[in-house]
Amino acid sequence: MPISTDSPQPWKSQLPALVFLAVVVFFGVFPRLLLAPLLVEIGADLAITTGQATRLFLFVSVGYTLSMLLSGFVSQRLGHRRTLVVSAIATGTGALAVSLAASLATMQAATVLLGAGAGLYAPSGIPTVVSLVTREERGKALAIHELGPNTAVMAAPLVAAAFVPSISWRLVLGGTGLICLANAAAFARYGKGTDATGEPPSLSNVATLLSDGTFWVVAALLTVAVSAAVGVYAILPSFLIAERGLEAGFVNTLIGISRTSGIAMVFLTGVLVDRIGVKRMLRIVCLVAGAFTLLLGVARGGLLVAAVLLQPLLVPAFFPTALSAIAQVGPPRLRNLAVALAIPAANFVGTGVFPSFAGLLAEHDRFALAFVILAGVLFASLVLVPRFQPQASRGAARPNARG
Secondary structure, X not given: OOEEOOOOEOOOOOHHHHHHHHHHHHHXXXXXXXXXXXXXXXXXXXXXXXXXXXXXXXXXXXXHHHHHHHHHHHHHHHOHHHHHHHHHHHXXXXXXXXXXXXXXXXXXXXXHHHHHHHHOHHHHHHHHHHHHEOHHHHHHXXXXXXXXXXXXXXXXXXXXXXXXXXOOHHHHHHHHHHHHHHHHHHHHHHOEEOOOOOOOOOHHHHHHHHOOHHHHHHHXXXXXXXXXHHHHHHHHHHHHHHHOOOOHHHHHHHHHHHOHHHHHHHHHHHHHHHHHOHHHXXXXXXXXXHHHHHHHHHOOHHXXXXXXXXXXXXXXXXXXXXXXXXXXXXXXXXXXXXXXXXXXXXXXXXXXXXXXXXXXHHHOOOOOHHHHHHHHHHHHHHHHHHHOOOHHHHHHHOOOOOO
């Protein structure tokens, strides 16, 4: 039977539950990530332009954003653990709907559903992870949790490279949808989490969070990081295949290999932050990611391949830090709402607006310019780093501050 817990324990004793949640978030992210390496095949099947194909990510983001903003109403009634089950069911159903879509309009509706299912996860998933472990070990728990999306980023292009040459993209997405539904059933039966309820948006709750300057800084940096990670990932296969003329199988394999570094970075982040500090780490991430993002837009040949491999190297280091900071904004009862406000803005811009903007540039033969512009934004975001003040840091400076 399902297990509920609201008593934090040492992370080692909660390791099976944390790994299970990492699997749940893997299948919440994986179907959306499959769209990128399959986009060329989807576009050819539906006879749509590159711009129309990349704008599918905007529809995913619309569903994701609206669902996340409204997630508090769902978790208020169902509790966080049951909300995770609903999220997994909706994601699997969305993947099946995408695999069956026969026109651009039905594909757009299906991608909204796919995004909506995924949008329910984070506002309940992050508080669930936090509820399982003691306060001092949240960083380790979140790092384990982040293995899910980072593994999905690596696996999606490799799965596409392995299966699309021999079977239809529709079978790949359809099979993924069925696995997602099986995962939902398994978590409903065996998943461990909290039955605590979420807080829906209200003027007073939103005002409490928006009055915290750190919330705005984290949201802005998170937007840049999502653009550099997921936004670049979304358009890179189409860019390399359509603009640079590389072979699809090689491109998907290359992108999959390039994302293996994210798994190692999840664990190394804690060590690096302890040694050099959060702000210095953020500066390094912005500079390194900006430099290699710039190379994606201007390089060719071997240098371009190197840029593809190295651009995602440090970006994953930002996410455990940001998620931990978001979880500390405002009082504990508003954790789900803090996540539900910060992540939608970052997701909408990073995985919706940016790929759509890149597709618009592609239709005007300026596809590469998207990477150059994003690199400029990464460099400009350095001015935000001095204002990054997680609550834990402020609490250390003010012993009486509540964490």
